[in-house]
Amino acid sequence: MFDTALSAADLWFLTKGAGMTILVTAVSVVFGTVLGIVFGVFRYQLGAIWAAPVTFVLDVSRSIPLLIQLVLANAFLGTVLRLQMSGFTVACMVLTLYTAAYCAEIVRGGIDAVPLNTRRAARSLGMTWAQDMRYIVMPLATRVALPSWIGLALGVMKDSALVYVVQVVELMKSTQILITRLQEPLFLLLICGLFYFVISFPLARFGGYLEKRWSND
Amino acid sequence: MFGYTFQWKQALSKLPQMLDGALVTMEIALLSMAIGIALAVLLTLFRLSGNRVLNGFAVTWVEVARNTPALFQIYMAHFGVASFGIHFSPFTSLLIGITFNNAGYLAENFRGALKAIPETQTRAGRSLGMTPLEAFGYIVMPQMLRIAFLPMTNQMVWAILMTSLGVTVGLNIDLYGVTQDLNALTFRTFELFAIAGVIFYLITKIIQLGARLVAARLFRY
Numbered sequence: 001m002f003d004t005a006l007s008a009a010d011l012w013f014l015t016k017g018a019g020m021t022i023l024v025t026a027v028s029v030v031f032g033t034v035l036g037i038v039f040g041v042f043r044y045q046l047g048a049i050w051a052a053p054v055t056f057v058l059d060v061s062r063s064i065p066l067l068i069q070l071v072l073a074n075a076f077l078g079t080v081l082r083l084q085m086s087g088f089t090v091a092c093m094v095l096t097l098y099t100a101a102y103c104a105e106i107v108r109g110g111i112d113a114v115p116l117n118t119r120r121a122a123r124s125l126g127m128t129w130a131q132d133m134r135y136i137v138m139p140l141a142t143r144v145a146l147p148s149w150i151g152l153a154l155g156v157m158k159d160s161a162l163v164y165v166v167q168v169v170e171l172m173k174s175t176q177i178l179i180t181r182l183q184e185p186l187f188l189l190l191i192c193g194l195f196y197f198v199i200s201f202p203l204a205r206f207g208g209y210l211e212k213r214w215s216n217d
Numbered sequence: 218m219f220g221y222t223f224q225w226k227q228a229l230s231k232l233p234q235m236l237d238g239a240l241v242t243m244e245i246a247l248l249s250m251a252i253g254i255a256l257a258v259l260l261t262l263f264r265l266s267g268n269r270v271l272n273g274f275a276v277t278w279v280e281v282a283r284n285t286p287a288l289f290q291i292y293m294a295h296f297g298v299a300s301f302g303i304h305f306s307p308f309t310s311l312l313i314g315i316t317f318n319n320a321g322y323l324a325e326n327f328r329g330a331l332k333a334i335p336e337t338q339t340r341a342g343r344s345l346g347m348t349p350l351e352a353f354g355y356i357v358m359p360q361m362l363r364i365a366f367l368p369m370t371n372q373m374v375w376a377i378l379m380t381s382l383g384v385t386v387g388l389n390i391d392l393y394g395v396t397q398d399l400n401a402l403t404f405r406t407f408e409l410f411a412i413a414g415v416i417f418y419l420i421t422k423i424i425q426l427g428a429r430l431v432a433a434r435l436f437r438y
Contacts, residue, residue, distance in 0.1 A: 063417065064417050065379075065380075068410050068414045069414075072411060072414060075406040080221045082221075158285065159286065161288040161289065162382075172286065172288055172292075187300075189289065189293055189297045192289060193281075196286060196289060200283075201280065204283065
């Protein structure tokens with residue numbers, strides 16, 4: 001049971017897959033968060049009616065399976081617009097929008113959690129809107145939003161397992177390739193699961209710790 | 218404009234088949250949600266039991282479900298257990314995978330909800346002569362399910378979205394699987410998947426609306 005055909009080179013192949021997973025996640029989370037903050041503030045500032053188009057797009061991104069979003073984006077950019085784009089670019093674009101969709105909600109929740117009186121106090125001290133946002137809202141909202149944001153980043157990391165449909169070889173796909181070759185599904189899947197767990201679990205725990213540490217009660 | 222001719226008519230003619238697939242998708246999601254809630258309640262009980270083995274089992278389940286991709290869990294249910302000579306059909310594998318995921322996330326939601334229910338209520342129930350299980354079942358659980366209703370709705374939406382992963386283990390009767398097969402026949406990738414996307418969006422909206430109606434009916438004081 002314990003002898004396996006898995007070689008060091010194969011393990012390196014898996015590690016490279018994990019690296020790709022982290023790269024796709026990092027790019028998407030960085031751009032997605034920036035976009036999400038913009039959308040979140042936009043949504044908060046404009047109110048439900050004027051921000052409706054943005055809300056709709058973000059809502060669609062949360063209500064359609066990621067697999068379909070990836071296939072659609074790939075088909076639209078590749079076959080309809082005839083753009084020569086790598087799978088990596090498409091994957092990052094879709095995941096960025098996906099991250100932004102969830103991040104906007106988190107940002108809005110964070111801004112909502114800042115007491116209005118605090119902000120009025122800031123404005124009555126002569127702070128501009130930007131100063132109020134930068135020095136009052138941001139520090140307070142971050143406290144509320146950061147634990148959920150960590151959860152979101154980990155969610156994106158796990159969902160990035162789906163980017164195999166646009167020919168990106170990340171951890172899940174490389175495991176699949178090895179399974180096809182070595183025919184040891186259980187063992188390889190356990191290693192793959194361990195990779196994901198090792199990346200995700202400490203961060204998830206850190207998020208839980210922050211949530212407990214920063215809660216107001 | 219695009220140098221690409223959209224063939225919506227051809228794609229739309231496949232709509233009945235796709236709607237049949239949507240029914241299967243909803244069936245899987247509802248089943249996985251029902252079993253998932255039952256398992257999550259059980260896991261919550263395990264955590265409350267104070268028994269180290271049961272608690273460890275529940276914690277392991279929750280952490281694995283929350284820290285690995287759903288795709289991995291479905292692969293495990295299909296290809297992983299096949300190493301033990303157990304072969305599930307794609308439908309069963311997908312159902313097991315999603316149910317495992319649902320139960321893990323829901324158990325964590327329930328744990329959060331439990332914090333909002335004062336310990337004194339259990340003690341009051343116990344002092345009225347209820348057994349621990351009765352106190353949980355009649356006093357704590359109803360409140361827990363009420364507090365966790367919104368996260369449960371979100372999980373239901375995720376269950377719908379996760380059914381699209383069935384295609385990776387060879388399921389071709391759900392909405393995504395049907396669309397994939399039609400795509401292989403007609404190559405109208407964009408049109409077909411756009412229609413599938415609209416159907417998924419509508420299903421999600423119906424669930425969210427339905428949940429709101431149910432909540433208004435169930436949770437009035």
